[in-house]
Amino acid sequence: MNETTLISLRDVSKAFDGETVLDAISLDIHDKEFVTLLGPSGCGKTTTLRIIGGFEYPDAGTVIFDGKEINDVPPYKRPVNTVFQKYALFPNMNVFENIAFGLRIKKTSEEEIVTRVKEMLALVNLKGFERRRVNTLSGGQQQRVAIARALINNPKVLLLDEPLGALDLKLRKDMQNELKNMQQKTGITFIYVTHDQEEALSMSDTVVVMSGGKIQQIGSPTTIYNEPINAFVADFIGESNILNGVMISDFKAKFSGQTFKCLDSGFAPNEPVDVVVRPEDVDVVPLDKGMLSGTVTSVTFKGVHYEIIVDIGGFKWMIQTTDFVAVGEIIGLYIEPDAIHVMKKSEFSGMFGDYSSYSDELDRLSDVTEENE
Ligand SMILES: Nc1ncnc2c1ncn2[C@@H]1O[C@H](COP(=O)(O)OP(=O)(O)O)[C@@H](O)[C@H]1O
Ligand SMILES: [Mg+2]
Structure with missing residues (x-):
């Protein structure tokens, strides 16, 4: 090209x-x-x-x-x-x-x-x-x-x-x-x-x-x-946890009740933002090493990894991990600065990125409907 x-x-x-x-x-x-x-x-x-x-x-x-x-x-x-x-x-x-x-x-x-x-x-x-x-x-x-x-x-x-x-x-x-x-x-x-x-x-x-x-x-x-531009793109391309957040200052984002280092800058002080974290970018760690902690609510074996759903303060995250964890277990989670992607608020804010209603069956059903069109 x-x-x-x-x-x-x-x-x-x-x-x-x-x-x-x-x-x-x-x-x-x-x-x-x-x-x-x-x-x-x-x-x-x-x-x-x-x-x-x-x-x-x-x-x-x-x-x-x-x-x-x-x-x-x-x-x-x-x-x-x-x-x-x-x-x-x-x-x-x-x-x-x-x-x-x-x-x-x-x-x-x-x-x-x-x-x-x-x-x-x-x-x-x-x-x-x-x-x-x-x-x-x-x-x-x-x-x-x-x-x-x-x-x-x-x-x-x-x-x-x-x-x-x-x-x-x-x-x-x-x-x-x-x-x-x-x-x-x-x-x-x-x-x-x-x-x-x-x-x-x-x-x-x-x-x-x-x-x-x-x-x-x-x-x-x-x-x-x-670097998806908004919650629609983040959700449509791959799996995404999309959190409601605040950009405290350059390189400092707050979401899920914690403040994280990130690589994003150029937002107004305390600007409300959407934060994307991909399921493959969250590390499962011992509780005392975690930046966040949550309860595992489902585990699905996918061959290369497990896909787990973790309840963190009522918001359900999707995480992919090669470590086995059990349903009901409380785990620690670690997120590197470059795993955090901050986006401007848009008309799509709040519409995507919580896995509360997620199930494999629903996912398959929606795939089938699309293919039949
Ligand atoms: N010739 C047409 N007459 C009336 N409505 C149309 C016509 N072609 C497309 N549309 C409508 O325009 C919208 C976009 O269609 P389309 O471009 O085929 O979307 P996509 O290819 O992304 O599925 C749809 O709501 C479709 O029903
Ligand atoms: Mg078409």
Whole structure:
């Protein structure tokens, strides 16, 4: 990726039936970047992608490509190709003809078509599948054909809307790696849509976190994870304990009735803040060494670690530890300064970050509901 801006959205808004779906979003996408739009279902990801592709027009704001406004340029005149979740392959054609389609339309020579299709088959790991009918392929193989069919046109930008949504978990993981490789090999800018935070973190150069038609944060996966801008982002990306706190002074935060050293500064004296502590950043220690103490209310074995819920003064923390502790035990907890991340209060304050109502079953149920949409 380099720093040349390829696509800019400037204050783009869109409403359907009087309902605002995108609320003045602004975003720069750079040449060769792997950008992911991430957010819960209904937050406006697909609409954003469709506006970039030219399938929807913004009500207000501008779409800029290579320095030129393209608001009114139709999709087929944009240097953009799209891969949808439903692959939309031609069922009566074989793999070769599906992939060759775009070049045939452009009246490319047969010789070049053969060469290019071969390249694409190698790129998507489907060597030898030329003569297969697409309806005899697995879901994962069909998705590869769809990607090859889009990439053969050599677009500047590939738009991918939850392309792995229909695949099972193992295949998804493999395809995530392969897509990342394809993007790096071809140098094509990828704009990828998903509601899966793990997928977004593992594939992207840049993650754009959206909620309610607004962009909450734009940053690298590590920035988004380590320095979430507000309680929504902290909660949506990974697990987070989010405490009500006060920034006493620079490098001194108070929460859970104690004052902690931290690395944050620049807040007003005694400014109310939200404090994030990740479950993997809390150490279980003997009671007399603890900065905080609490009662273990549940223990779940997760393979690599135990996930425990600890009641600290009525607020339930999630903590990941490799030490075994028992339900009912009172334990000490230690938090290093760099494990504390302080955020400004926002409209999301108080909505997330307490594990009182948390259970594995609820977590699974909400995952299933999202996948069925
Ligand atoms: N063509 C449309 N007509 C009416 N409402 C739409 C249309 N497209 C999307 N919406 C609504 O806009 C909101 C955002 O949709 P979408 O961009 O598809 O979200 P996401 O992809 O993040 O799930 C949703 O409430 C959806 O119902
Ligand atoms: Mg969508």
